[in-house]
Amino acid sequence: MLILNKTAGVFFKPSRRKIYEFLGSFHFHPGKLFLHKLVLGIETSCDDTAAAVVDEAGNVLGEAIHSQTEVHLKTGGIIPPVAQQLHRENIQRIVQEALSASEVSPSELSAIATTIKPGLALSLGVGLSFSLQLVDQFKKPFIPIHHMEAHALTIRLTNKVEFPFLVLLISGGHCLLALVRGVSDFLLLGKSLDIAPGDMLDKVARRLSLIKHPECSTMSGGKAIEHLAKQGNRLHFDFQPPMQRAKNCDFSFSGLQHVIDKMIMQKEKEEGVEQGQILSSAADIAAAVQHTVACHIAKRTHRAILFCMQRGLLQPSSAVLVVSGGVASNLYIRKALEIVTNATQCTLLCPPARLCTDNGIMIAWNGVERLRAGLGILHNTEGIRYEPKYVGVQLKPSIGQYAKHVKKSRNLRPKLFTEEEQRKRVGSKASPATSNEGT
Ligand code: KG4
Numbered sequence: 001m002l003i004l005n006k007t008a009g010v011f012f013k014p015s016r017r018k019i020y021e022f023l024g025s026f027h028f029h030p031g032k033l034f035l036h037k038l039v040l041g042i043e044t045s046c047d048d049t050a051a052a053v054v055d056e057a058g059n060v061l062g063e064a065i066h067s068q069t070e071v072h073l074k075t076g077g078i079i080p081p082v083a084q085q086l087h088r089e090n091i092q093r094i095v096q097e098a099l100s101a102s103e104v105s106p107s108e109l110s111a112i113a114t115t116i117k118p119g120l121a122l123s124l125g126v127g128l129s130f131s132l133q134l135v136d137q138f139k140k141p142f143i144p145i146h147h148m149e150a151h152a153l154t155i156r157l158t159n160k161v162e163f164p165f166l167v168l169l170i171s172g173g174h175c176l177l178a179l180v181r182g183v184s185d186f187l188l189l190g191k192s193l194d195i196a197p198g199d200m201l202d203k204v205a206r207r208l209s210l211i212k213h214p215e216c217s218t219m220s221g222g223k224a225i226e227h228l229a230k231q232g233n234r235l236h237f238d239f240q241p242p243m244q245r246a247k248n249c250d251f252s253f254s255g256l257q258h259v260i261d262k263m264i265m266q267k268e269k270e271e272g273v274e275q276g277q278i279l280s281s282a283a284d285i286a287a288a289v290q291h292t293v294a295c296h297i298a299k300r301t302h303r304a305i306l307f308c309m310q311r312g313l314l315q316p317s318s319a320v321l322v323v324s325g326g327v328a329s330n331l332y333i334r335k336a337l338e339i340v341t342n343a344t345q346c347t348l349l350c351p352p353a354r355l356c357t358d359n360g361i362m363i364a365w366n367g368v369e370r371l372r373a374g375l376g377i378l379h380n381t382e383g384i385r386y387e388p389k390y391v392g393v394q395l396k397p398s399i400g401q402y403a404k405h406v407k408k409s410r411n412l413r414p415k416l417f418t419e420e421e422q423r424k425r426v427g428s429k430a431s432p433a434t435s436n437e438g439t
């Protein structure tokens, strides 16, 4: 065996002792060299059983996921004991698959990171108890993960993004706007006062019976709405964006859902259609719902960007808005956000679709971030519990109410509609494009 001696610049045949020293300086396994720390991430907070191995440099060495979406679509929503049972049936296989794909054995891991909050209690419990067994068996450090923190930090795996940045998390279970100042330093700017946008879209899709639509039967509610919306005309319905008068960065979706429910009931009467059958106007309703949700999300985000810029929390020259969560894969909503970021000279970044939804990679990466920062690495897991409704110390009370003082100079006002669309809007007096009240 020849080793290049850099100092002398010559090849030499080293002694056996030198070879052992050389090998000992690496984390060595026959056939493999791991120069970086390795983290196994495990996610079971809702309806996905997911695991991944990510190294310190952000290389995804292996991943596996089992989605329960199909089962929950059939039952019309997530039934927690069913989700728990499916996690139990799949967790061992999924973790094994992630490890095998990465060609890493548990003994080679630097740490195990697992979502412990927030989420469904029964689902979180499966991931946590499985992880603690592994931690105990292989004597590894344990890194408890906050699911939102993981969503927010995912972008740093795919893009070079420095702190601070603004994050908008929109999915079936989450809806929040926060300023990310460090790995575990979040300033909450706004959140949904009731349900999350994905939850609302799922409920509307169920009410429209889109599962019976031949093109949408295997899609999540939000995806089905996006798909149908492309065939519809949103101008046939006029739903007002929620919270027009509330000058903060919070969100609300249940009032809008109620209005849409009433509209669907009225349409069923008009069309002589029984509940459970598909309305001929379903695509138009989907388009109008998607548009209203996009406007609401874009307006609150606009306010948050202006607030951060005016308070010096974000520098206009380097401001970044990261959008993640299942709903972030909606291209119409992204377009609305792009209009806002263009108007405010902010950079819009979204992780790739598979990293927007729940996955094991984001949990492993959050573990890497915490390992690098030396934050929350446990060598003793006694007393560790999952926390379904946890809003931790790192998510400080919403400061969105201060956003009422945000000034909107003309050149920072986004136009969410074209002038022509404005004129066509049914019965609308003031429009979000010309009036930024309540954004
Ligand atoms: O992040 P995620 O996988 O799970 C959590 O809720 O945490 O997000 C799932 C949600 C569902 O409500 C689903 O309807 C919604 O994201 N979703 C979409 C789209 N794809 C998934 N919503 C709007 N447009 C989409 N294309």
Ligand code: ZN
Binding pocket: 147, 151, 171, 174, 325, 357, 358
């Ligand atoms: Zn999530």
